[in-house]
Amino acid sequence: MPVDENVPLVKLEKDQKIVLEARAVLGRGDDHAKWQPTLACGYKSYPRIVFDSKCDGCGMCVDECPRNVLEIKGNSAAVVEGKIEDCTLCKLCERICIANADTWDSPAISVQTEDDTFIFVVESDGSIPVRQILERAAKDIQTKSDDLVDVLCDISGGNVND
Ligand code: SF4
Numbered sequence: 001m002p003v004d005e006n007v008p009l010v011k012l013e014k015d016q017k018i019v020l021e022a023r024a025v026l027g028r029g030d031d032h033a034k035w036q037p038t039l040a041c042g043y044k045s046y047p048r049i050v051f052d053s054k055c056d057g058c059g060m061c062v063d064e065c066p067r068n069v070l071e072i073k074g075n076s077a078a079v080v081e082g083k084i085e086d087c088t089l090c091k092l093c094e095r096i097c098i099a100n101a102d103t104w105d106s107p108a109i110s111v112q113t114e115d116d117t118f119i120f121v122v123e124s125d126g127s128i129p130v131r132q133i134l135e136r137a138a139k140d141i142q143t144k145s146d147d148l149v150d151v152l153c154d155i156s157g158g159n160v161n162d
C-alpha cells in the first residue's frame with residue numbers, strides 16, 4: 001500500500017487507467033539498506049544541570065548557551081521550564097562561568113547526565129511506525145544476547161559464569 005495516502009503516485013486524466021503487475025519482496029535491513037525502515041536515529045544521555053550556592057546570577061551562562069536552556073530566576077541561574085532536553089551537553093555554560101570567576105576553583109553550574117535515562121531520536125521512512133521499529137530492534141538485541149549466552153554456555157560447559 002502507499003506509505004502516505006496524501007502523496008499521489010500518478011495523476012490520471014479522464015478515461016485513463018493503469019494496469020499494474022508488481023511483486024512484493026519482504027526483506028531485512030540486515031541484508032540490504034533499502035529495507036531499513038529507519039532514516040535517522042541517535043541517542044544522548046539525559047542532561048541534568050545543577051547550580052551551587054555561589055551562583056550570583058551574573059547571567060553569563062544564559063548568554064553563552066546556544067540552545068537557550070538557561071535563564072535567571074531571582075538571584076541565580078536556572079533551567080527554563082521544559083527546555084532541559086534541548087541541552088546538548090556542550091558545557092559552554094560551565095566554561096564561561098569559571099572563566100569569569102577569579103577565586104573559584106569550580107564553576108557554579110555543573111552539567112551532568114542521568115545514569116539510566118536517555119533521549120532517543122528515531123525517524124521512520126513511514127513504512128513501519130517508530131514504536132514498532134523500536135520494539136523489533138529491542139527484540140533483535142534480546143535474541144542476539146540470548147544466542148551469545150547459549151554460545152558462552154556451550155564453551156563453558158553449561159556454566160555461563162565461567
Ligand atoms: S552559573 Fe555562573 S555564569 Fe551562570 S549565572 Fe551563575 S555565576 Fe553566572
Ligand code: SF4
Nearest residue numbers: 065087088090091093
Ligand atoms: S551544556 Fe551547552 S546546551 Fe547545555 S545548558 Fe550548558 S551551554 Fe546550554
